[in-house]
Amino acid sequence: MSAIDIRKVIQEELNNIAPEADIASVDPVADLREAIDIDSMDFLNFIIAIHRRLGVDIPEIDYPKLGTLNGAFAYIDAKLEAQAR
Amino acid sequence: MVDFLMPSLGADMEAGTLVEWLVKPGDWIKRGDVVAVVETQKGAIEIETFQAGQVEKILIGLNSKVPVGTPLAQIRTEAAAVAPPPVPPVAPPVRPVVPPTVVVPPVSPPAPPRPPLAVAKASPAARRLAQERGIDLSMIRGSGPEGAITYADVEQWPGVAAAVPPGVPAEKKRAIGLDLDAMRVAIAAAMARSKREIPHYYLEHRIDVTACEQWLAQRNETRPPESRLLMATLTIKAVALAVHRFPAFNGFYRDSKFEPSKAVHVGTAIAIRGGGLAAPALHDTDQLPLDELMGRMRDLIQRTRTGRIRSSEISDSTITVSSLGERGVEALYGVIYPPQVAIVGFGKVVTRPWVVDGAIGPRSVVAITLSADHRVSDGHAGALFLAEIGKLLTEPGKL
Numbered sequence: 001m002s003a004i005d006i007r008k009v010i011q012e013e014l015n016n017i018a019p020e021a022d023i024a025s026v027d028p029v030a031d032l033r034e035a036i037d038i039d040s041m042d043f044l045n046f047i048i049a050i051h052r053r054l055g056v057d058i059p060e061i062d063y064p065k066l067g068t069l070n071g072a073f074a075y076i077d078a079k080l081e082a083q084a085r
Numbered sequence: 086m087v088d089f090l091m092p093s094l095g096a097d098m099e100a101g102t103l104v105e106w107l108v109k110p111g112d113w114i115k116r117g118d119v120v121a122v123v124e125t126q127k128g129a130i131e132i133e134t135f136q137a138g139q140v141e142k143i144l145i146g147l148n149s150k151v152p153v154g155t156p157l158a159q160i161r162t163e164a165a166a167v168a169p170p171p172v173p174p175v176a177p178p179v180r181p182v183v184p185p186t187v188v189v190p191p192v193s194p195p196a197p198p199r200p201p202l203a204v205a206k207a208s209p210a211a212r213r214l215a216q217e218r219g220i221d222l223s224m225i226r227g228s229g230p231e232g233a234i235t236y237a238d239v240e241q242w243p244g245v246a247a248a249v250p251p252g253v254p255a256e257k258k259r260a261i262g263l264d265l266d267a268m269r270v271a272i273a274a275a276m277a278r279s280k281r282e283i284p285h286y287y288l289e290h291r292i293d294v295t296a297c298e299q300w301l302a303q304r305n306e307t308r309p310p311e312s313r314l315l316m317a318t319l320t321i322k323a324v325a326l327a328v329h330r331f332p333a334f335n336g337f338y339r340d341s342k343f344e345p346s347k348a349v350h351v352g353t354a355i356a357i358r359g360g361g362l363a364a365p366a367l368h369d370t371d372q373l374p375l376d377e378l379m380g381r382m383r384d385l386i387q388r389t390r391t392g393r394i395r396s397s398e399i400s401d402s403t404i405t406v407s408s409l410g411e412r413g414v415e416a417l418y419g420v421i422y423p424p425q426v427a428i429v430g431f432g433k434v435v436t437r438p439w440v441v442d443g444a445i446g447p448r449s450v451v452a453i454t455l456s457a458d459h460r461v462s463d464g465h466a467g468a469l470f471l472a473e474i475g476k477l478l479t480e481p482g483k484l
Contacts, residue, residue: 039410048310
């Protein structure tokens with residue numbers, strides 16, 4: 001899966017949670033929870049959606065690594081890469 | 086035959102607009118089925134029936150605004166439709182002659198009821214969106230409970246994104262049925278009434294929830310994301326169990342007296358994006374195992390945020406819980422939602438120096454607050470109630 005596709009999936013799923021937010025304009029290093037105002041249930045739904053769509057399992061202990069757009073992308077990209085090998 | 090009425094969904098509601106019928110004459114319905122969708126100040130509410138039977142006649146058409154109490158449809162109750170009529174004990178007194186066809190039940194029992202609402206494998210909001218966008222629902226595989234098609238399923242249906250013209254303001258994408266201005270009016274009315282009528286008293290208690298965090302981490306570690314629990318699942322369950330010993334915080338204050346409730350339906354304060362708040366009920370919270378409670382919470386939060394609360398969820402809450410989650414401040418003092426008599430608040434979990442077994446160490450601490458009705462209880466009982474919640478949270482495995 002290309003980098004662009006992964007970013008697109010992340011963006012779509014965040015948009016499902018925060019329909020009014022313009023994810024494209026969110027600072028990629030800003031704290032996501034603050035930037036688009038999501039709570040723990042929203043975040044869990046995001047993790048569930050990523051798991052469903054990309055088959056990436058994200059253990060709870062890794063949640064902090066997905067705290068920003070860049071962090072989420074890097075984490076998922078690395079996981080997909082590891083799974084492909 | 087009984088009338089299905091426009092329900093009152095809160096003291097401030099005078100009228101509602103019927104926006105969708107989910108049944109048609111001849112359909113069989115059972116208690117709890119969603120039969121119609123009504124637009125109110127609180128958003129679009131799915132109205133359930135308390136009567137089982139067969140829909141005889143629809144009385145009110147779509148998009149009609151009618152006062153509370155107006156008959157919307159006629160339902161032939163199960164007894165009248167299936168069983169023979171009761172034999173009059175004595176010769177009835179003089180009565181107007183009724184054409185026999187009206188009282189005689191069908192000679193042969195009606196066909197076995199088909200699964201009610203077989204057509205309703207999609208939520209009303211999903212159906213409306215599909216209609217608006219001209220999507221055939223049978224094309225979509227639902228991701229909701231029992232394969233039901235959700236609003237998100239329709240929204241994500243390929244081709245839909247392209248159908249929304251670029252540059253449509255974000256506001257336009259908000260779920261149908263959520264009018265935040267109207268919701269603000271409803272909140273204002275309920276809260277003003279609460280502050281006018283209910284003599285609140287307030288208590289705060291700080292508890293160590295490290296055990297809960299450890300238990301959750303261990304339990305969630307080996308589970309896929311959809312089976313994981315949140316801290317709120319534990320705190321809501323603890324409140325539901327605590328009222329068993331402290332019934333003075335669970336029920337309604339009506340007609341100058343307190344009516345305790347046997348059932349425990351915890352109203353869960355849910356923030357709505359863009360600035361709104363609703364506290365729909367989690368029915369029989371005290372009876373639900375944690376996994377099921379979590380599933381219900383996720384479903385309820387999603388439906389509330391997309392404007393699909395059910396009528397019973399609006400009116401049934403017997404006590405409310407408001408949790409601030411991971412962000413925000415350390416304590417909140419809620420305003421009681423009338424006619425309830427208590428609201429329990431959970432602040433965000435913070436790491437604080439704490440003394441355990443004579444030694445200071447970092448622990449996860451949360452402030453629990455209680456706002457309760459002085460017409461029903463006193464601070465002494467309130468303090469014991471909060472302590473009980475704290476005690477239950479020291480043993481999360483038993484919740």
